[in-house]
Structure formats: structure tokens, C-alpha cells
Amino acid sequence: QVQLVQSGAEVKKPGASVKLSCKASGYTFTSYGIHWVRQAPGQSLEWMGWINGGNGNSKHSQKFQGRVTITRDTSANTAYMHLSNLRSEDTALYYCARPMKMIIVLYAFDLWGQGTLVTVSS
Amino acid sequence: EVVLTQSPGTLSLSPGERATLSCRASQTVSSNYVAWYQQTPGQAPRLLIYGASSRATGIPDRFSGSGSGTDFTLTISRLEPEDFAIYHCQQYGSPQGVTFGGGTKVEIK
Numbered sequence: 548q549v550q551l552v553q554s555g556a557e558v559k560k561p562g563a564s565v566k567l568s569c570k571a572s573g574y575t576f577t578s579y580g581i582h583w584v585r586q587a588p589g590q591s592l593e594w595m596g597w598i599n600g601g602n603g604n605s606k607h608s609q610k611f612q613g614r615v616t617i618t619r620d621t622s623a624n625t626a627y628m629h630l631s632n633l634r635s636e637d638t639a640l641y642y643c644a645r646p647m648k649m650i651i652v653l654y655a656f657d658l659w660g661q662g663t664l665v666t667v668s669s
Numbered sequence: 670e671v672v673l674t675q676s677p678g679t680l681s682l683s684p685g686e687r688a689t690l691s692c693r694a695s696q697t698v699s700s701n702y703v704a705w706y707q708q709t710p711g712q713a714p715r716l717l718i719y720g721a722s723s724r725a726t727g728i729p730d731r732f733s734g735s736g737s738g739t740d741f742t743l744t745i746s747r748l749e750p751e752d753f754a755i756y757h758c759q760q761y762g763s764p765q766g767v768t769f770g771g772g773t774k775v776e777i778k
Contacts, residue, residue, distance in 0.1 A: 592714065594768060642713055642714075659715075
């Protein structure tokens with residue numbers, strides 16, 4: 548079925564990096580974008596960035612300038628989000644999500660992964 | 670960046686009552702590209718409304734969205750037990766990217 552399956556939970560020390568994956572199935576990966584959204588404990592949703600599954604173009608929120616890299620592997624139907632120089636404030640549940648329209652990257656998200664918990668602690 | 674402010678922060682209502690949730694943008698949202706999501710504990714958000722007023726597939730008609738420009742509203746006509754949750758608004762009309770509001774919790778009174 549149509550789904551996004553994310554990699555497992557991570558525990559990292561401050562200053563380290565993490566790379567999360569989001570594997571798509573049940574649809575044509577290159578026809579849609581993938582976004583990354585995080586949610587700190589008890590907080591609302593925070594958009595991090597997106598990647599165009601077709602041409603690989605990406606964009607991220609200015610808040611994460613220099614720390615986030617979003618990539619994809621079309622042969623594996625998988626998107627990745629790499630976040631560097633981790634701090635305790637990066638402890639959150641990280642979601643990948645797919646826009647509901649083909650080709651159009653900026654649209655409402657009708658498909659979400661199950662989330663990956665990243666804990667940053669010394 | 671388009672800042673979205675949701676109000677109230679918490680709404681205490683009884684099953685069967687009407688819920689009205691507000692989402693105000695710091696600037697006009699292009700093409701009224703506003704979506705609403707429902708989130709229950711331990712679950713990923715679920716798309717309810719897109720384009721300010723279009724219901725997503727499988728969403729009951731007790732959920733409706735309205736508004737334009739900078740002011741948007743989600744209305745739940747008669748609350749069912751499963752509707753007690755957190756609701757997030759989102760704008761996706763800015764070329765800078767997507768932003769979300771702070772959320773409104775609808776709790777049982």
C-alpha cells in the first residue's frame with residue numbers, strides 16, 4: 548500500500564550528527580516531493596525542508612541553515628535528512644511527509660511517515 | 670516567513686457541541702493555501718482540509734474549513750468522541766516554504 552516508512556529511533560550526543568531515512572512505497576517516488584517536519588515534546592509542528600523526488604532540488608528552513616541536508620536515492624525510493632551539530636533542543640519526533648499533488652512540492656501533506664524519535668543527550 | 674497564530678490554545682467542549690478554531694496569518698496566504706490537520710496522541714497528523722475549504726478524502730462532512738486572506742477557520746459541527754485531539758493549521762503558499770500554527774487542543778469539558 549501507499550506508505551512512508553521511517554528509520555528507527557536514534558540517541559546522539561551533543562555535537563554529533565544524525566541521518567534519518569524515509570522509504571516510500573506504493574507510488575511513483577519521483578513524481579512527488581518529500582518534506583521533513585519535526586515535533587519537540589509537547590510542542591507543535593516545525594517544518595524543516597523539502598526535496599523534489601524527481602530532480603533532487605531541495606530547500607530548507609532558514610532556521611536550519613548550515614545544519615540540514617536533504618537528499619534522496621531514487622533507486623531505493625528513499626529520502627534522507629541529515630542534521631549536524633545536534634543540540635538538546637533538537638530532541639524531537641521527526642516526520643517525513645508527502646504532498647498530495649504530483650510534481651507540486653509545496654502543497655498539503657496527505658501521507659506521513661510514522662516518525663523517528665531523535666534524543667540528544669550527553 | 671508567514672507566522673500562523675492559532676486560537677484558542679485550548680477549547681473545552683462537550684460531545685455534540687460545535688467547535689470553532691481560528692488560524693490567523695501574519696500576511697496574506699497566497700491562493701488561500703491553508704490546510705488543517707488533526708493529531709491524536711502517538712499518531713502522525715492527519716490531513717482534514719486543504720485549500721482552506723476542501724475536505725480531504727474520507728473526512729466526515731462535520732469538518733469544514735473557511736476563510737481567505739489572513740483569517741481562516743476550522744469548524745466541527747457536532748463533536749464526536751474521536752474528535753477530541755490537537756488541530757494544526759498550515760500554510761503552503763509561500764515560496765519560502767511551509768509554516769504551521771501553534772495548535773489548538775480540543776478537550777472534553
